[in-house]
Amino acid sequence: MPIVSLTNVSKAYPSRTPGDAEIVAVDDVTLSIEKGDVFGIIGYSGAGKSTLVRLINALEPATGGTIHVDGVDVTSLRESELRKVRGGIGMIFQQFNLFSSRTVRANIAYPLKLAGWSKADIETRVTELLSFVGLSDKAKAYPEQLSGGQKQRVGIARALATGPAILLADEATSALDPQTTHEVLDLLKRVNQEQGVTIVVITHEMDVIQTIATKVAVMERGRVIEQGDVFDVFSAPQNPASQRFVGTVVKGIPSPAELSVLRERHRGRLVTFSFRDGDSSQAQVFLDLASAGLDFELVYGGINDIRGRAFGHLTLAIRGESAAIDRTLATIGERVEVTEIAREEAL
Amino acid sequence: MDRLQELAPEFWAAALETLYMTSFALVLGGVLGLLIGIILYVTRPGGLLQNRAVSMLANLAVNVFRPIPFVIFMAVAQPFARVVVGVGIGTTAGAFIIALAASFAIGRIVEQHLVSVSPGVIEAARAMGAGPLRILFTVAIPESLGPLILGYTFIVVALIDMTAMAGLIGGGGLGAFAQIYGFRQFEPVVMWAAIALIVVFVHLVQLLGTRLARKIMRR
Numbered sequence: 001m002p003i004v005s006l007t008n009v010s011k012a013y014p015s016r017t018p019g020d021a022e023i024v025a026v027d028d029v030t031l032s033i034e035k036g037d038v039f040g041i042i043g044y045s046g047a048g049k050s051t052l053v054r055l056i057n058a059l060e061p062a063t064g065g066t067i068h069v070d071g072v073d074v075t076s077l078r079e080s081e082l083r084k085v086r087g088g089i090g091m092i093f094q095q096f097n098l099f100s101s102r103t104v105r106a107n108i109a110y111p112l113k114l115a116g117w118s119k120a121d122i123e124t125r126v127t128e129l130l131s132f133v134g135l136s137d138k139a140k141a142y143p144e145q146l147s148g149g150q151k152q153r154v155g156i157a158r159a160l161a162t163g164p165a166i167l168l169a170d171e172a173t174s175a176l177d178p179q180t181t182h183e184v185l186d187l188l189k190r191v192n193q194e195q196g197v198t199i200v201v202i203t204h205e206m207d208v209i210q211t212i213a214t215k216v217a218v219m220e221r222g223r224v225i226e227q228g229d230v231f232d233v234f235s236a237p238q239n240p241a242s243q244r245f246v247g248t249v250v251k252g253i254p255s256p257a258e259l260s261v262l263r264e265r266h267r268g269r270l271v272t273f274s275f276r277d278g279d280s281s282q283a284q285v286f287l288d289l290a291s292a293g294l295d296f297e298l299v300y301g302g303i304n305d306i307r308g309r310a311f312g313h314l315t316l317a318i319r320g321e322s323a324a325i326d327r328t329l330a331t332i333g334e335r336v337e338v339t340e341i342a343r344e345e346a347l
Numbered sequence: 348m349d350r351l352q353e354l355a356p357e358f359w360a361a362a363l364e365t366l367y368m369t370s371f372a373l374v375l376g377g378v379l380g381l382l383i384g385i386i387l388y389v390t391r392p393g394g395l396l397q398n399r400a401v402s403m404l405a406n407l408a409v410n411v412f413r414p415i416p417f418v419i420f421m422a423v424a425q426p427f428a429r430v431v432v433g434v435g436i437g438t439t440a441g442a443f444i445i446a447l448a449a450s451f452a453i454g455r456i457v458e459q460h461l462v463s464v465s466p467g468v469i470e471a472a473r474a475m476g477a478g479p480l481r482i483l484f485t486v487a488i489p490e491s492l493g494p495l496i497l498g499y500t501f502i503v504v505a506l507i508d509m510t511a512m513a514g515l516i517g518g519g520g521l522g523a524f525a526q527i528y529g530f531r532q533f534e535p536v537v538m539w540a541a542i543a544l545i546v547v548f549v550h551l552v553q554l555l556g557t558r559l560a561r562k563i564m565r566r
Contacts (some may be wrong), residue, residue: 059473083476086475097467099471100468100490158475
């Protein structure tokens with residue numbers, strides 16, 4: 001059974017000017033998140049992903065559909081019951097949202113106090129969390145004395161304090177530099193692997209999805225337009241918006257503009273080979289081309305790795321006898337996807 | 348100078364009256380104002396306990412009473428003072444009326460500082476499962492405590508200013524002293540002595556408030 005499941009969920013806000021149509025932030029979304037997943041939700045700003053994540057812990061009430069969290073339908077609960085549900089879901093934020101009037105220790109202790117823990121238990125737990133996030137020496141510091149990465153680590157410790165089964169990360173690394181982003185993502189990975197916490201990651205950066213997510217949903221204008229295993233979406237995005245996102249981290253098939261540059265620089269037929277999950281087939285392609293006596297060079301593309309599985313697109317310029325090229329491409333086409341993107345230009 | 352020495356007992360009595368009225372008004376007005384400010388803050392649209400009717404009523408009350416010039420407010424509030432503190436004139440009645448007038452202004456100041464607490468921090472507390480009152484007392488107020496103290500400091504200065512006018516209803520104080528024994532009797536030294544002491548009061552209060560706020564805000 002999924003730990004979080006959304007069925008035909010919508011969220012509409014009344015328009016600011018009376019008479020106008022309501023603003024639909026989340027439109028008929030259905031998705032399920034399995035226990036132990038790192039579920040990425042990607043979309044441009046305004047796509048509705050931040051609203052979607054707030055529906056899960058009911059910070060915002062849904063206006064349609066049902067949302068089950070750990071078997072409980074949160075859309076049917078009263079506010080006082082929702083508070084209990086929220087206590088069991090951790091959340092971290094882009095701007096960290098630490099209490100500036102409290103020390104690091106008191107920030108992490110806050111949810112434990114809410115949950116009614118004893119003073120001694122709080123003390124032990126906070127110490128344990130501080131060491132988990134590597135900030136034992138900062139217990140007495142105030143948030144403004146910390147760097148962005150440290151603040152987010154405090155945020156993570158605070159969100160994990162009560163031992164929630166789910167952690168919601170709303171653009172948790174968007175305010176951080178690339179180096180710090182990876183430190184925080186590594187920490188989240190540990191949270192997922194060592195503590196078995198299911199993580200929902202909201203982001204507009206494909207790099208974040210590639211680094212930690214196992215599943216991904218692509219959102220556009222309130223709708224989920226594509227979802228699935230990260231490897232599948234990355235290696236073969238179906239939707240134009242997903243292709244754009246994947247294109248930000250994966251060099252795929254050259255765009256028309258890139259193609260004309262390639263065309264100017266390289267002679268021969270330009271052919272893109274798309275590989276999925278097979279390093280061996282890559283070597284075989286080169287072997288086939290070479291043994292057919294064809295002249296070729298790599299002009300565009302790259303090979304990516306997602307959790308040990310490789311995929312990518314390589315564009316080669318191939319020169320030689322036209323019939324030989326056709327024969328070889330046909331042979332190769334039996335094993336990998338071959339797309340001829342430009343034939344020899346007529347000189 | 349001789350005249351000031353002759354008037355020394357009245358001078359110090361007036362100083363005490365000013366202190367009494369200011370602290371009385373600060374405590375009563377401060378509490379009332381805090382209450383008004385909290386009501387304005389929590390009931391506003393999108394607030395912790397949003398409530399359109401209460402919000403409108405509270406805003407209406409503040410907007411009706413706050414613009415009344417204090418000189419006129421004193422006269423208007425006299426019957427009310429008579430009901431609550433038993434008399435309509437004198438130092439305590441003056442202090443009571445000052446507290447009343449100040450509470451509306453304090454309410455706005457409290458509201459403003461509470462509103463400026465980052466919505467993200469409030470949301471974080473909600474996400475942890477905290478209820479509205481809990482958030483108010485353990486997040487919103489502590490997060491804005493530094494600015495709140497500066498706001499109260501600002502108000503104390505305004506209170507001292509108001510005590511000067513309380514002389515009109517027999518409230519006494521340094522303001523009345525400066526007016527009666529200094530200004531009207533052509534005794535500049537007496538007048539300036541009273542003014543100097545008021546300045547000292549204001550300065551001390553400001554110093555204390557700034558220090559306290561600095562300590563809480565750690566900057």
